[in-house]
Amino acid sequence: MAKKSALVQGNQACAQGAIYAGCKFFGGYPITPSTEVAEEMSAMLPKVGGKFIQMEDEIGAIASVIGASLAGAKALTATSGPGFSLKQELIGYACIAEVPCVIINVMRGGPSTGMPTGPGQSDVMQARWGTHGDHAAIALVPQSIQEIFTETVRAFNLAEKYRMPVQVLFDEIVGHMRERIEYPEPGELEVIDREAPTAAPGEYKPYDASKGLVPPLAAFGAGHKFHVTGLNKAEDGFPTTKAELVAAEEVRQIQKVECEEARADIESNEEYMLEDADVVLWAYGSSARSARYAVNELRKEGIKAGLFRPITLWPFPVKRTAELAEQAKAIIVPEMNLGQMIYEVERVAQNKCIIDGVHRVDGDPLNPGQIMDKVKEVI
Amino acid sequence: MAYDYEKSIRPGKLPHIWCPGCGHGIVMKGLIRAMDACELDREKTTIVSGIGCASRLPGYLDACTLHTAHGRAAAFATGVKLTNPEMNVICCGGDGDGTAIGGNHFIHACRRNINITYVIMNNYIYGMTGGQFSPCTPTGMKASTTPYGNPDPTFDISKLAIGAGATFVARTTAAHPREIDKLITQGIKHKGMSVIEVLDDCPTSYGRRNKFRSVIDMMKRLKKDAVPAKAAAKMTPEQLEGKFLTGVLYHETDKPEYTEQYDALIKRVQEGA
Numbered sequence: 073m074a075k076k077s078a079l080v081q082g083n084q085a086c087a088q089g090a091i092y093a094g095c096k097f098f099g100g101y102p103i104t105p106s107t108e109v110a111e112e113m114s115a116m117l118p119k120v121g122g123k124f125i126q127m128e129d130e131i132g133a134i135a136s137v138i139g140a141s142l143a144g145a146k147a148l149t150a151t152s153g154p155g156f157s158l159k160q161e162l163i164g165y166a167c168i169a170e171v172p173c174v175i176i177n178v179m180r181g182g183p184s185t186g187m188p189t190g191p192g193q194s195d196v197m198q199a200r201w202g203t204h205g206d207h208a209a210i211a212l213v214p215q216s217i218q219e220i221f222t223e224t225v226r227a228f229n230l231a232e233k234y235r236m237p238v239q240v241l242f243d244e245i246v247g248h249m250r251e252r253i254e255y256p257e258p259g260e261l262e263v264i265d266r267e268a269p270t271a272a273p274g275e276y277k278p279y280d281a282s283k284g285l286v287p288p289l290a291a292f293g294a295g296h297k298f299h300v301t302g303l304n305k306a307e308d309g310f311p312t313t314k315a316e317l318v319a320a321e322e323v324r325q326i327q328k329v330e331c332e333e334a335r336a337d338i339e340s341n342e343e344y345m346l347e348d349a350d351v352v353l354w355a356y357g358s359s360a361r362s363a364r365y366a367v368n369e370l371r372k373e374g375i376k377a378g379l380f381r382p383i384t385l386w387p388f389p390v391k392r393t394a395e396l397a398e399q400a401k402a403i404i405v406p407e408m409n410l411g412q413m414i415y416e417v418e419r420v421a422q423n424k425c426i427i428d429g430v431h432r433v434d435g436d437p438l439n440p441g442q443i444m445d446k447v448k449e450v451i
Numbered sequence: 452m453a454y455d456y457e458k459s460i461r462p463g464k465l466p467h468i469w470c471p472g473c474g475h476g477i478v479m480k481g482l483i484r485a486m487d488a489c490e491l492d493r494e495k496t497t498i499v500s501g502i503g504c505a506s507r508l509p510g511y512l513d514a515c516t517l518h519t520a521h522g523r524a525a526a527f528a529t530g531v532k533l534t535n536p537e538m539n540v541i542c543c544g545g546d547g548d549g550t551a552i553g554g555n556h557f558i559h560a561c562r563r564n565i566n567i568t569y570v571i572m573n574n575y576i577y578g579m580t581g582g583q584f585s586p587c588t589p590t591g592m593k594a595s596t597t598p599y600g601n602p603d604p605t606f607d608i609s610k611l612a613i614g615a616g617a618t619f620v621a622r623t624t625a626a627h628p629r630e631i632d633k634l635i636t637q638g639i640k641h642k643g644m645s646v647i648e649v650l651d652d653c654p655t656s657y658g659r660r661n662k663f664r665s666v667i668d669m670m671k672r673l674k675k676d677a678v679p680a681k682a683a684a685k686m687t688p689e690q691l692e693g694k695f696l697t698g699v700l701y702h703e704t705d706k707p708e709y710t711e712q713y714d715a716l717i718k719r720v721q722e723g724a
Binding site for chain 2: 131139142162273295298303
């Protein structure tokens, strides 16, 4: 039997992916260009017995999401540029308290109000370093409507598995674009639920990492009385200022994402025509669509171009980027900002090849011609 | 026989951080007595706070406890309660946390009439950061950031809660300990958003700067200026000058409770489908 398919908008596909993943709570606040995620969730959640709430502000939205997750629900919020800035403090709270949740950011330009209806990729560094303090980050950057669906499911899986906030960043172009989507059957995509503790009531320690870097999380109301705080805490969840405990907890919370095993699990990339590539286009999100087109055109002209497309942007694909820097004459980074990920590529490439960027921040997408011109200029 | 508070307190978590003479401990005891009176199953009770001296309260209590970020208690609590309406949800925190940085969440929780009990400890000051003025610091009084006297008008928290739509609002003081648990008990039993404002002076950061010679003086002031709402009805405006009302200030039972409304919506949508 043919799979069910439809012509849908990226923001709708995101909401549908969330429902597929078992999301039962959405706390949001209206903001362009992400609002359709909220609208879709408000229509779908009651049908599956879930709860939708439009909170009083962006901060309240992420707060309600963290509260819902602690009460046991898979929880989602969606926002854009300024709203993402407002949420940063509590994204940090979800990091340190280790509360699974998913944050969608349909990126626009900026700073401040910027151009709310235009696309941008200007929040990729904010996704890594927006909240204060040292912390790990996971950010996924889908490029198509189908991928928005599957990456939203994967975002919930990673949030539940690694017990932390996971960010999905796409931009206004794919958020508002309509494409055909083929819906996976129930059970076709893996859906992960957080591990429940096996400790007896009274024995449970919410940050006991003796059995692995990610301690199981109990739901409030499920029989365990425990404490959650944004302060540095010991394994029992209560605040501590003991130097060795504070440092060890911070390191563990980063290691759980950045250790080799976790990286192998979390990282996801697409490679196109890289085998013999002299020029690597290192591109993500909707910019990668233009980059792929450019690769095809450049190949017709005899230029050996290829595409490296991170689908997981954070943790950064260090190993593969370093290998490509060894292989290629040049890595070109097209971004709808004035240069953000290019600095991370430069850091990892360590002068092994030419690094250059193609930028656009005028509210229009990067077009393949621009990228091709840059490649020809550099080669 | 002395009241058994210890069964409600987490082993090893005392002594608390509060200064000698602070009223927060009196409020915590009142809250414990109220939770006992309501026979709250502590495994089904989440106590949520923000940041500040008063917000340290949940950490001492043996329940599900959630010490959030500054001002955000009501928003986190809304997420917990909406997800699990069976959960008893109690917020506690101070005046700055609840009505300045958290003012938006506070009024909107009141507006929704979600079944949460919010115990707000009003000591008219930011105590933990060393005594800066809050929206509740009386005009003219001294704080570390109002060295020439506070130029700001003040919030009346109870009126704010009533105006925003809370359906049970009461006020008392740390000098009236028996009224604290009586009012919190009524608040917990009330179906809808209940706000219990407890005036509890901060001798360290407020009293010393404002020439209260002792904690006793501050307590006496609370007793002198508190007027039960029923008595106030028979008093003239002149007699009420400089006083504040205590007891149940507002109680309404007609307004629908938020989580019930949402559950009814789910039922309607699912039956319609």
